[in-house]
Ligand SMILES: NC(=O)c1ccc[n+]([C@@H]2O[C@H](COP(=O)([O-])OP(=O)(O)OC[C@H]3O[C@@H](n4cnc5c(N)ncnc54)[C@H](O)[C@@H]3O)[C@@H](O)[C@H]2O)c1
């Protein structure tokens with residue numbers, strides 16, 4: 001009876017586009033032309049902060065360490081003269097990390113290692129036709145830069161996610177940057193993990209400063225060829241801007257997000273915990289529930305409210321829930337369609353027969369199937385990478401993997417017989433393109 005009453009009251013709340021005290025906006029069977037606005041992210045677009053970020057980058061390019069020092073003082077509120085982490089600081093960090101945390105890190109390390117090692121491709125030499133052989137070889141990018149977020153939480157798990165594939169790829173120089181705290185230090189777990197993955201240079205630099213330092217190089221930081229890692233909107237926009245200057249990046253990996261697809265087979269308390277797990281990342285995170293069952297939505301809503309109360313990062317989660325949505329859709333097909341439209345960083349499928357539903361997913365960073373696969377396992381230790389495209393970029397980008405740290409160089413070798421076979425074809429094509437010298441390079445050999 002009590003249950004029915006609660007359910008009745010909740011169903012009164014579920015009306016089109018009206019938010020009540022519950023911070024998430026609730027939509028009941030929205031029309032398809034409303035999906036775009038429902039799926040809008042709360043993050044700044046590149047344009048909104050572009051000029052601010054570009055000014056900081058320009059200053060770093062021009063003034064190097066002096067600019068890093070100034071912006072570290074402005075944004076991180078600490079006046080540092082030396083940004084490089086010393087071997088003494090690494091040794092000290094190793095003592096500060098408890099044995100139980102070391103054990104957990106090593107466990108996660110092994111699983112991430114196994115999954116990323118499985119991505120190694122063996123060289124396959126293909127004989128196209130007699131005398132023409134082609135092959136492709138993976139070579140690690142020599143100098144890479146890893147950004148480890150540390151503004152509101154020390155994400156040492158990101159060190160494993162970036163450092164392990166960098167190491168497997170054989171990257172020679174691995175520069176790592178993370179913001180200093182108010183004491184001018186980096187969290188010991190970040191330093192412990194950085195040492196474990198073999199980072200070659202570690203710097204106490206955060207935000208735009210870190211991306212600029214690794215992109216341009218300064219007196220103390222070496223310039224790298226590709227920059228990896230997640231971060232807040234300033235970090236993400238800085239990464240997007242330095243791309244214009246010829247530095248590669250992994251992808252835009254901004255504020256965390258999760259979509260949960262749930263039907264009556266889900267466990268509401270599990271779904272609520274999953275939504276809150278990404279909401280607690282920061283005020284610009286976004287979480288979305290898509291369901292075909294109003295009763296299920298009510299139960300999850302009650303659980304979210306209950307669980308939110310006990311979170312130490314309640315303020316962040318509450319703010320992020322204000323940007324978040326509960327969407328009640330007509331049926332399973334509509335749930336899958338909206339999920340592909342949204343293209344979430346993380347996607348949890350808490351639907352009946354999740355494997356079948358997963359077959360229909362075409363846009364998502366990383367997918368978690370069934371009631372016993374919380375998104376947090378992918379954040380830390382299942383083996384998959386947690387550096388993933390946000391803001392709808394999962395439509396075209398993949399998350400970080402071993403591939404992100406390597407270039408694939410193609411090779412070919414022809415015998416005289418092989419050249420005889422394709423010579424006329426190349427000459428014909430080159431002359432039609434009016435490139436006589438191309439044709440001659442073949443003709444002189446025939
Ligand atoms: N997509 C992914 O794969 C993924 C993975 C992990 C974390 N994340 C996200 O990373 C983010 C981490 O954010 P964070 O802020 O805690 O740490 P952060 O390290 O990304 O950013 C902190 C830095 O931002 C800079 N900064 C702060 N306010 C500024 C301002 N007004 N102007 C210029 N610079 C400013 C400071 O220099 C500070 O050092 C979260 O949004 C989290 O959701 C994403």
Ligand SMILES: N[C@H](CO)Cc1c[nH]c[nH+]1
Pocket residue numbers: 155157158255256257278345379386387388
């Ligand atoms: N969920 C984040 C990616 O969006 C990764 C992370 C690190 N630690 C906890 N979570």
Ligand SMILES: [Zn+2]
Pocket residue numbers: 256277278281379
């Ligand atoms: Zn997370």
